[in-house]
Amino acid sequence: MLQVLDPPAVRRWSKLSAEILGKARAEIDALNVFPVPDGDTGTNLHLTMLSAAEAIDALPDEVGADVIWQTLAYGAMVGARGNSGVIVSQALRGMAEVFRSAPGGGDDLRQGLVRAAELARGAVARPVEGTVLSVLTAVAGAVLQGGGQALAGVASQAAREARAALSRTPEQLDVLARSGVVDAGGAGFALILEALVAVVTGASPARFDVPAPAARVVPAEVPGGPAYEVMYLLDADDRSVAALRAELDGLGDSLVVVGGDGLWNVHVHVDDAGAAVEAGLRAGRPHRIKVTYLASPARVHPARTGRGVVAVAAGEGLAGLFEQAGAVVVRREPGGAPPMPAVLSAVQSAGTEVAVLPNDVGAREIALAAAEIARERGLTVSVLPTKSSVQGLAALAVHDPLRRFDDDVVAMTDAAGHTRAGHVWVADREAMTSAGLCRPGDVLGVVDGDVAVIGTAVADTATEITARMLTPASELVTLLTGENASPALVEAVRADLALRRPDVEVVVFQGGQGGYPLLIGVE
Numbered sequence: 001m002l003q004v005l006d007p008p009a010v011r012r013w014s015k016l017s018a019e020i021l022g023k024a025r026a027e028i029d030a031l032n033v034f035p036v037p038d039g040d041t042g043t044n045l046h047l048t049m050l051s052a053a054e055a056i057d058a059l060p061d062e063v064g065a066d067v068i069w070q071t072l073a074y075g076a077m078v079g080a081r082g083n084s085g086v087i088v089s090q091a092l093r094g095m096a097e098v099f100r101s102a103p104g105g106g107d108d109l110r111q112g113l114v115r116a117a118e119l120a121r122g123a124v125a126r127p128v129e130g131t132v133l134s135v136l137t138a139v140a141g142a143v144l145q146g147g148g149q150a151l152a153g154v155a156s157q158a159a160r161e162a163r164a165a166l167s168r169t170p171e172q173l174d175v176l177a178r179s180g181v182v183d184a185g186g187a188g189f190a191l192i193l194e195a196l197v198a199v200v201t202g203a204s205p206a207r208f209d210v211p212a213p214a215a216r217v218v219p220a221e222v223p224g225g226p227a228y229e230v231m232y233l234l235d236a237d238d239r240s241v242a243a244l245r246a247e248l249d250g251l252g253d254s255l256v257v258v259g260g261d262g263l264w265n266v267h268v269h270v271d272d273a274g275a276a277v278e279a280g281l282r283a284g285r286p287h288r289i290k291v292t293y294l295a296s297p298a299r300v301h302p303a304r305t306g307r308g309v310v311a312v313a314a315g316e317g318l319a320g321l322f323e324q325a326g327a328v329v330v331r332r333e334p335g336g337a338p339p340m341p342a343v344l345s346a347v348q349s350a351g352t353e354v355a356v357l358p359n360d361v362g363a364r365e366i367a368l369a370a371a372e373i374a375r376e377r378g379l380t381v382s383v384l385p386t387k388s389s390v391q392g393l394a395a396l397a398v399h400d401p402l403r404r405f406d407d408d409v410v411a412m413t414d415a416a417g418h419t420r421a422g423h424v425w426v427a428d429r430e431a432m433t434s435a436g437l438c439r440p441g442d443v444l445g446v447v448d449g450d451v452a453v454i455g456t457a458v459a460d461t462a463t464e465i466t467a468r469m470l471t472p473a474s475e476l477v478t479l480l481t482g483e484n485a486s487p488a489l490v491e492a493v494r495a496d497l498a499l500r501r502p503d504v505e506v507v508v509f510q511g512g513q514g515g516y517p518l519l520i521g522v523e
Contacts, residue, residue, distance in 0.1 A: 001152055002200045004104035007068040009199055014053040014072060017195040021046040021188060031184035034131070034175050035083060035254045035269065036225050036294050041184035044082030048089055049192065051079020065104065069096035077265050078233060078288075083254050084132055084185030086231075086267045087120050088192070090258040091136060094119035106154045113158055114140045125245060125255035130173025132185035138165035139193070155197045162190040226252045228273040228373065229292040234264040236284025244283040251275055269294065274340020277369045281337060286365055291372040307401040307408070308350025311357040311392055312338050312367070317512030318389050318480065325396045327357070334514035337362045343370040353380045353405040355412060357392040361449075382409045387449065388421035389511065390478050390521025415523075420469045422447045422520040424462045459492035462518050466493055469522040470501060477504055480511030480519035489518060 028042025055075025073096040076089035094116035102108040117140035142161035169183040170176040252270030270276045273291045280286035311322040312330050319329045328350045332338035358364040371381040386392040395412035427442045433451035445453030445465035455461035
């Protein structure tokens with residue numbers, strides 16, 4: 001019988017929770033009718049706790065409470081899946097806030113469970129009773145009333161109350177009553193508490209018995225729900241998250257945002273998945289984007305079959321180049337991201353096996369989100385890591401629809417990776433760059449995403465960065481002129497290359513892109 005929940009006990013608890021949830025996964029999935037009847041809550045909770053357990057398992061044996069609790073919360077947060085997974089990760093964060101600097105006894109567990117309920121409810125934009133939130137609240141209230149118990153007593157009381165609160169969820173949420181089930185998220189959290197009791201007392205955990213449906217075996221539909229579940233991790237300043245919450249709350253429902261200290265896990269159900277991702281882009285840097293189609297189990301297939309390529313382009317000239325090479329083009333405004341529905345539509349029209357060339361760091365996140373939806377609809381989609389139009393053109397040049405799709409993707413990725421990308425542009429504000437301080441009017445020469453040169457003349461800066469990009473193995477230089485580029489700019493670069501590397505082939509295209517007078521590719 002443990003007196004304190006020490007680091008070794010936390011290790012065992014995280015592993016046992018993941019194990020029990022894994023065994024009960026299918027049964028909990030069958031309970032899942034709210035907020036959408038997509039039958040994955042058990043799977044999501046299992047993966048959430050598995051992420052926490054694996055994060056802890058990677059720690060050295062001798063770490064203290066501070067590190068192990070912080071890792072438990074972090075592992076659950078970055079691996080959280082689905083609405084319930086994100087909420088439970090926030091509950092674990094609440095417990096970690098208490099336990100990381102406490103002895104770990106009964107009083108600490110009591111306060112940790114209270115904090116868990118507070119943080120979990122606070123993370124949900126529009127709390128609904130009859131869910132895991134109700135179970136958490138009931139558990140917190142019960143342990144507070146208990147008072148004076150040792151660790152095992154508090155844990156046992158919490159587990160008993162979780163079961164009792166779970167049985168009441170159909171009385172609180174009509175869709176559960178109509179389906180004859182209890183809340184799936186609450187069922188999973190009850191299991192996590194039962195795992196805690198087993199660790200603290202040393203007893204074998206009881207097998208979780210899923211209540212049989214009372215009246216029907218088909219889950220009641222939740223009418224009029226949004227079409228997509230959008231989830232992503234977000235690197236963002238804490239101050240920007242309040243605005244993000246407000247924007248996402250206006251777009252859909254089931255909004256949960258958890259995290260802190262610059263890293264957040266965002267979950268929302270929306271009809272416009274692209275808008276949800278774009279909101280994240282405005283707040284910070286979204287990554288690990290996952291978009292799941294919720295509206296119907298049916299899969300939509302495009303009329304066109306076979307292999308295709310989708311390319312994002314900023315500028316009529318660039319769009320024409322990609323179209324001439326056989327790609328379906330999605331246009332974007334200079335400095336902006338393409339609309340996600342437009343990318344998805346292009347992917348669906350391109351074929352059943354589609355390679356996507358985002359050609360921009362920001363566009364890549366939108367492309368990844370569109371690819372997730374397209375895969376849900378039965379397509380095979382690969383988003384290539386092209387960060388510029390010159391890399392996209394290099395990739396498209398080696399595209400071969402007669403190759404196996406995976407081999408074609410590898411060849412295109414390799415071609416893009418062997419293409420150095422540069423551009424010149426005129427600064428419109430003062431900023432610190434990797435090459436030093438720039439001021440409005442300075443000409444910046446960018447190579448592979450970093451400012452390499454701060455100059456005063458566009459032509460001189462362009463020739464300098466082109467020279468820097470050359471290697472002894474370079475064979476081809478591609479110049480894409482912007483909408484306001486002068487002929488003298490291209491001629492200056494050509495003339496310098498003729499003197500410096502007469503063996504290198506130079507090709508020039510009218511890109512028509514705004515903002516950048518010249519895009520440069522070196523292969």
